[in-house]
Amino acid sequence: MAAGIPTSKRIAEELTKQDVWSVFSPAGGHVPKDSLNLGQGFMDWPPPEYIQKAASEAIQGGAAGNHYSIPRGQLSLRKALAKRLSPSFNLPNNRSLDPNTEILITSGANVGMYSFLAAFLDEGDEVLVPAPHFDQYISSITFHGGKPVYVPFRPPKEASHQNVSSADWKLDIEELRAACTEKTKVLILNTPHNPIGKVFSEVELLEIGKLAKEKNFLILSDEVYDVLALTPSKHVRIASLQDFWDRTVTVGSAGKQFSATGWRVGWLVGPAELIRATLAASTRVTFTINTPLQMAVAVGIDRADEEQFFETQQKWYEKLRDTLLKQLDELGLPYTIPQGSYFVLVCRIGRQEPLRHQGLPILELQRFNQNPVFLEVLLLHPYG
Numbered sequence: 001m002a003a004g005i006p007t008s009k010r011i012a013e014e015l016t017k018q019d020v021w022s023v024f025s026p027a028g029g030h031v032p033k034d035s036l037n038l039g040q041g042f043m044d045w046p047p048p049e050y051i052q053k054a055a056s057e058a059i060q061g062g063a064a065g066n067h068y069s070i071p072r073g074q075l076s077l078r079k080a081l082a083k084r085l086s087p088s089f090n091l092p093n094n095r096s097l098d099p100n101t102e103i104l105i106t107s108g109a110n111v112g113m114y115s116f117l118a119a120f121l122d123e124g125d126e127v128l129v130p131a132p133h134f135d136q137y138i139s140s141i142t143f144h145g146g147k148p149v150y151v152p153f154r155p156p157k158e159a160s161h162q163n164v165s166s167a168d169w170k171l172d173i174e175e176l177r178a179a180c181t182e183k184t185k186v187l188i189l190n191t192p193h194n195p196i197g198k199v200f201s202e203v204e205l206l207e208i209g210k211l212a213k214e215k216n217f218l219i220l221s222d223e224v225y226d227v228l229a230l231t232p233s234k235h236v237r238i239a240s241l242q243d244f245w246d247r248t249v250t251v252g253s254a255g256k257q258f259s260a261t262g263w264r265v266g267w268l269v270g271p272a273e274l275i276r277a278t279l280a281a282s283t284r285v286t287f288t289i290n291t292p293l294q295m296a297v298a299v300g301i302d303r304a305d306e307e308q309f310f311e312t313q314q315k316w317y318e319k320l321r322d323t324l325l326k327q328l329d330e331l332g333l334p335y336t337i338p339q340g341s342y343f344v345l346v347c348r349i350g351r352q353e354p355l356r357h358q359g360l361p362i363l364e365l366q367r368f369n370q371n372p373v374f375l376e377v378l379l380l381h382p383y384g
């Protein structure tokens with residue numbers, strides 16, 4: 001309490017929480033030097049050199065790369081995204097996304113989602129959140145007066161003692177339906193999923209989309225791991241099915257796609273009226289996003305095909321996944337084999353002692369909400 005003046009209630013609540021980044025970041029000073037940090041989404045490699053070079057060139061190339069972008073985002077990036085993403089949205093008559101009305105560049109996926117919720121939530125509106133979930137969603141809902149309504153993913157029974165696939169974790173459509181009320185305004189969908197690794201099938205997405213129409217709510221589809229649907233799974237956008245486009249905003253992240261999480265470049269794709277309202281909010285949250293890194297991400301997206309960037313990266317992540325799963329086999333811990341994203345859920349029922357491997361302590365990994373027996377492990381630091 002500064003000068004005896006209390007913080008707002010929403011921040012008072014935040015002050016009691018610790019985020020995983022602050023706890024597990026080496027800079028936070030909490031991580032013992034000899035431990036393996038598997039608890040956090042941290043890529044320890046940079047974006048490709050041609051993208052780094054494009055960023056330097058944007059900064060050194062005169063005024064344009066160093067001043068405000070327009071709030072909607074750099075045109076070069078919106079055009080690059082329209083070209084790359086249009087086929088995956090399956091729009092009527094094969095039309096392309098309109099970079100001027102249907103794409104919004106945001107300061108990472110997080111600010112995109114925050115702005116969307118600012119644009120659509122009024123006090124008391126309810127947001128369906130399948131749990132477990134990415135932690136940032138909750139404050140983005142409550143800061144705007146919304147109320148999260150959790151609907152649990154159901155793991156298969158065997159998950160406590162044997163390996164299962166993330167495909168077997170189910171969101172029961174009847175439970176989702178039962179959670180809907182007059183106040184339900186939005187569902188936050190996440191595929192590929194953090195932390196389960198689930199890639200929703202077309203059948204599952206159809207059920208969800210139909211429910212959204214029946215109960216008339218919007219879908220905020222967080223697809224930041226869209227390029228990390230690992231073989232043999234296939235990423236399907238809910239916005240590409242039937243007429244669900246009309247009520248869906250799809251979220252993407254250059255940070256996740258190009259190992260550039262610190263660049264804070266993300267985007268939203270959706271129908272013009274949903275994007276227009278979200279832009280009205282994001283203009284008041286961040287105004288614009290840093291210009292040179294948007295220009296560099298545009299180059300990355302334009303060159304992705306000729307560089308075979310996403311194909312190569314996906315194979316790399318598959319190799320990391322297989323290495324880590326092998327190590328978990330050695331530990332004798334059952335896990336959920338992820339279909340996508342870069343997380344592995346490990347079940348530690350009956351294992352209270354600290355985890356160690358080859359003599360090294362493994363950091364107490366991130367426990368996920370509402371189910372303390374499953375731990376979340378990332379693929380990013382395989383060792384041995």
Ligand SMILES: Cc1ncc(COP(=O)(O)O)c(C=O)c1O
Nearest residue numbers: 108109110134194224253255266
């Ligand atoms: C599911 C999910 N959505 C969004 C984000 C945030 O993306 P960005 O860094 O672009 O804000 C993350 C980051 O971990 C995530 O796991």
